[in-house]
Amino acid sequence: MMNIKRLLLGTSIATLTCAYAGSALAQQPGNSPFSYNYLDLGYTEGEIFDEDFSSYGAQAAFSISPAFFLKGSYSTGESDRSFFTGTGSEPIEVDNYSFGLGYHTPLSSNTDLVAGVSYLGSEGEFAGFEEEGDGYGANLGVRTLLTDNFEVEGGINYVDGDDIDGEVGYDVTARLYLTDQVSLNAGYAEIKEQSGVRAGIRLNF
DSSP states (O other), rough: OOOOHHHHHHHHHHHHHHHHHOOEESSOGGSSSEOOOOOEEEEEEEEETEEEEEEEEEEEEOOOSSEEEEEEEEEEEEEEOOOSSSSEEEEOOOEEEEEEEEEEEETTEEEEEEEEEEEEEEEEETTTTEEEEEEEEEEEEEEEEEEEEEEEEEEEEEETTTTTEEEEEEEEEEESSSSSSSSEEEEEEEETTTTEEEEEEEEEE
16 A cells, blocks of 8 residues: 555645734834735645645634744635545545744845744554654744835745655745735645645635
8 A cells, every 4th residue: 555644644734824924004013014824725626646625724824023923824715636445536635734923023124034944743643554743943034015015925935744854845825915804825835745725815803
């Protein structure tokens, strides 16, 4: 049988793409042009160790001071391909979650430096087999407003945990603000043998 654990415990692309937390257009304490309070709903298509996966997920952040915020995410998905179980076939199901602490500071009137650390967890199931794994991640990047309603963010991510041994990756996201409270986003993330694209809608509060 295939190495199920290798597939089940890979860090999810949805987790990677939530490394940065925020929403723009409302001036915040500390002279940052961004708000760090939001709920984000999204859909991800990606590849984990040469297998295609699709998932739905939610991300959230809550500011606890002018410079620090809490962040978390949850996603659930499955492989696009079904695998033989001995009596039939079924996809691999994977749930991923994270929670952590973020820090931000303005570099200019339209750009923030953002950093954070997170605990990462993964649970998978296939043909009655269940696997769990965990690890931690760290990120460092920037967010910048190119226009009044268009933001670009990107940076590097470090992940260490089950089957991810001190790997470094990157992600980039573009965000279009329809109003101060609603924005659409699309992003790409890659680390080790994993990559994916994500599209979502963000509600700011």
